[in-house]
Amino acid sequence: MNLDELYQEVILDHYKRPRGAGLREPYEGESHQVNPTCGDEITLRVHVEGDKVADVSYDNVGCSISKASASVMYELINGATVDDALAKLAEFTELMNSKGQSEGDEESLEDAVAFAGVSKYPMRVKCALLGWKAFQDALVRAEASIPGRTDA
Amino acid sequence: MEAASKLDVEAIRADFPILQRRIGDKTLAYLDSAATSQKPVQVEDAMRRFTEHSNANISRSVHTLGAEATEAYEGARAKVAAFIGAPSPDEVVFTKNSTESINLMAYAFQNAALDPSADPRFRIGPGDEIVVTEMEHHANLIPWQQLALRTGATLKWIGITDAGRLDIDTVDEVITERCKVVSFVHVANLLGTVNPTSQITRRAREVGALVGLDASQSVPHLPVDVTELGVDFIAFTGHKMLGPTGIGVLWARAELLDAMPPFLTGGSMIKTVTMEHTTFADAPAKFEAGTPPIAEAVGLAAAVDYLDKLGMANVRAHEKAYVAYMLDRLETVDGLEIIGPRVPIGRGATVSFTFEGVHPHDVGQILDAEGIAVRVGHHCAKPTCERFGVNATTRASGYIYNTHEEIDRLVEALGQVRKVFG
Numbered sequence: 001m002n003l004d005e006l007y008q009e010v011i012l013d014h015y016k017r018p019r020g021a022g023l024r025e026p027y028e029g030e031s032h033q034v035n036p037t038c039g040d041e042i043t044l045r046v047h048v049e050g051d052k053v054a055d056v057s058y059d060n061v062g063c064s065i066s067k068a069s070a071s072v073m074y075e076l077i078n079g080a081t082v083d084d085a086l087a088k089l090a091e092f093t094e095l096m097n098s099k100g101q102s103e104g105d106e107e108s109l110e111d112a113v114a115f116a117g118v119s120k121y122p123m124r125v126k127c128a129l130l131g132w133k134a135f136q137d138a139l140v141r142a143e144a145s146i147p148g149r150t151d152a
Numbered sequence: 153m154e155a156a157s158k159l160d161v162e163a164i165r166a167d168f169p170i171l172q173r174r175i176g177d178k179t180l181a182y183l184d185s186a187a188t189s190q191k192p193v194q195v196e197d198a199m200r201r202f203t204e205h206s207n208a209n210i211s212r213s214v215h216t217l218g219a220e221a222t223e224a225y226e227g228a229r230a231k232v233a234a235f236i237g238a239p240s241p242d243e244v245v246f247t248k249n250s251t252e253s254i255n256l257m258a259y260a261f262q263n264a265a266l267d268p269s270a271d272p273r274f275r276i277g278p279g280d281e282i283v284v285t286e287m288e289h290h291a292n293l294i295p296w297q298q299l300a301l302r303t304g305a306t307l308k309w310i311g312i313t314d315a316g317r318l319d320i321d322t323v324d325e326v327i328t329e330r331c332k333v334v335s336f337v338h339v340a341n342l343l344g345t346v347n348p349t350s351q352i353t354r355r356a357r358e359v360g361a362l363v364g365l366d367a368s369q370s371v372p373h374l375p376v377d378v379t380e381l382g383v384d385f386i387a388f389t390g391h392k393m394l395g396p397t398g399i400g401v402l403w404a405r406a407e408l409l410d411a412m413p414p415f416l417t418g419g420s421m422i423k424t425v426t427m428e429h430t431t432f433a434d435a436p437a438k439f440e441a442g443t444p445p446i447a448e449a450v451g452l453a454a455a456v457d458y459l460d461k462l463g464m465a466n467v468r469a470h471e472k473a474y475v476a477y478m479l480d481r482l483e484t485v486d487g488l489e490i491i492g493p494r495v496p497i498g499r500g501a502t503v504s505f506t507f508e509g510v511h512p513h514d515v516g517q518i519l520d521a522e523g524i525a526v527r528v529g530h531h532c533a534k535p536t537c538e539r540f541g542v543n544a545t546t547r548a549s550g551y552i553y554n555t556h557e558e559i560d561r562l563v564e565a566l567g568q569v570r571k572v573f574g
Contacts, residue, residue: 038529063513064514
């Protein structure tokens, strides 16, 4: 197995220096997700302003893959429109389910393409998706709590 | 160092073809037998021979194959009974695994709680107490926890000291006159602790409680004699003792099995059936509803033969020396902290540790790249993890086929982990 492929520099960098970490106010939706097989956990908050993801804040414990993935996600979706963030979520999920067959679109996924190698390791795909799952759930909760945004 | 072993490890390894497996370009170092052991060719051969030659359902067929299958299945029961010092094969109930065995016990209480004519020892409700320990595998925690929640009984537990031992001084305080049953782990799957049993069984007797052991990590690794232990029931599983998955064992005293209501009901566990009523067969059939794991029982019997031939005292001696070497070598690794007893006394060859703030998932991944298989995570013992303030650990566990060289490789590979995450 090629470890360098899994633990790329960019992943280790995000792991050691996570972007946007910490829980912040204000927020409309919060989600707590656990990976029951390894005990990884994340609490993630979403603050929505108009059609924008105005802040994503999080607190997590876990392996390098799950922590780096949350950090990369923060960079991708913080400040993006809700629609763009959801598109990134779909794209990243597809990359993770590609079983090593996709390299990912660097234009769109930026640092997250470094996770392409993770998709070959089924035991680690869940780690990479944990933060994204929390975002998806927190966003649903945020939208439910904002009047007039439940029409979608 | 290897001279301390009473086992011919090289000869044993020749019986386990999987140990020749290569992971990438590295030879497999299998240090995960606490999760599941590997199986020798003798077990595979016995199962294949049975399937090719004698496969049939048991008990009711009069044809030759049916008779052979019944004999093989009941022969396995007798072999297991002798292996654990049970007075009678009828005290051995085959289940799916340890988890089912323990649920079978817990549901005896729950079903008795609904039946006013049930044996009072199993009638449980508000005011009654159930005692476990803080170092249980979830398999010996959740069935009792849920039983307590459903019946209104109270779940209590014996705590763990910082050294990873049961807090035996509190036994008299935790186990009171209100206690109906004590079920505790014999050898802890995360900490590796071998628990002393006599203080707990003595106290259970004193207060008139039933007492049993989760023996999943002890029966494969040390001599277990149920009569000597003086307990009422033990649970263990085939796949951790060189046998196949899909078969476990509940041993309980005959008189208790007679008093217990059945867990699963259906075929093969009856005396007579009408549309309105059923009378149950005697134990062990009463607890073996449906077609049991027959080929698996044959495999388990072959595993018992294999262990018998090695001698369980020799297995224990090998593992005592092995864990001494593991602890010695692991203690030399900077940043490594052992979770559990740090001395090779009263412990098995299962060692959990944390490493320099590197998550166990990452440790396990890098070790895998070196061909080394360890377990990472909470090992189905979340309360134990919590007790030691960790989310997860890396766990290396040795068995009859492990060599000192594999521990040397583990220690060396931890250096590689430091290189990647340092």
